[in-house]
Amino acid sequence: MGLLRIMAFVRTAALLLIAALTSTPGRTGEVHVAVAANFAAPMKSLAIAFERESGHRAILSLGATGQLYAQIRQGAPYHVLLAADSNTPSKLAGEGDAVATTQRTYAMGRLVLWSRDVDTVDAKGEVLRRGDFRRLAIANPKLAPYGAAAMQTLSTLGLLKTLRSKIVDGANINQAFQFVASGNAELGFVAMSQVMQAGHLRSGSAWIVPAHLHEPIKQDVILLAKGQDNPAALALLRYLDSRRARDIIQRYGYELP
Template sequence: MPDVIVASARSLPLLLAIASLLTPGARAEEVSVAVAANFTAPMQEIARLFEQDTGHRAVLSFGATGKFYAQIAQGAPFGILLAADDRTPERIGREGLGDPQTRFTYAIGQLALWSRQPGYVDAEGRVLARNDWQHLAIANPKLAPYGQAAMETLARMGLTDQVQGRVVQGENIAQAYQFVASGNAELGFVALSQVMQGGQLRAGSAWIVPADMHRPIRQDAIVLKGAQANPAAVALMQYLRGERARAVIRAYGYAF
């Protein structure tokens, strides 16, 4: 019996070391993620699930894709970019600011014309041609792909000149949404994800803009320079492809 006790005592440090490796979260890392403003709500939910399921942590920053590109080019310490388009991640890979082998489309966005007033927006967007509203909010088309899609939609409808004097621009899609939500604009082109959850419109009225009215809003992710070996970055890119994350993305009105 004494021999057994001595053997167990000697092996205790090894057993503790093995146990520490197997303990969830013991080797957890974190990654800083630049997230397109339209993807705020779903990514907050995904980040919570990601930490719960893997132990890794995603530290999120939200904003306009164009602004993030400028920050990344200046050396901002992000590990992953979740863009609102596919061109910016492609450019980042081409310029050596990220790993082009990691780029993939994590979602395809949908544009919506939204009012916080129920029944105000009709099913075909004809409200845009009326003169009983004062302000139409859009995201800055030079910085935000959803703003560019909004301008393409107006051009397709032949309404660019008619509404130009009533357009108010937000720096990003989140600000455009706030203009409408606060009542400072009667109408706004927003991301469907901002006004939809669980397959249902949360408030007001909306027209989901047909996909052929503008170029596809392919939203790509890419791992940025220096983060390729970060376990949290690798794990998050895998997680975004998984069914649990995709269920959240679908619930907010995105496609793949």
């Protein structure tokens, strides 16, 4: 009797499990999105709005663009890439891991020199010339376009040589931000979206790096080969073009192309 009951229970449980694993509720699906770290906050907002409008769920993986590139080359199961540059998506398209015709710019990023202290960074970024600080955090320039832009800025200003020994690398722009936010580095180059909201600095002091000091940070999105047959991935690409999505992107301190 006891054994029979247990077997009946196990069978029901197994059936439920199979049902749960194989079900496709309605026409909604999931899209795996690889997101450059600087775009983490806006993408989280976008994912919520996207799910509300389309019923599709966006699952986000964050990293430096170069990091995501390496993962995609090694077969990572991402459907869409939101990079922090335009080179990486082009390269992936050239290598057959992405669909070239789907590539376009979803945001233009701005680089900001930021400190959590109110009077460390002046409005002209003279603090870099004075050099009276211990550490300057940037994102790893090999992997993160924002890190590369920071290096270009320093070299345009002719300060690369004097400041090189003070530079600390974060694995991505979020770690660079965290080094500064925790006070371990007095200042750092971060993305505008990390420290400003609706045009206002949230805390500390900042210098918005003039755009002519580095190559423009043109952030491109592209459909990856693994997402070609995923309706949710195509829906996300369409959604990024929508009025609502563009509003959200702008609200986080990005310019639109």
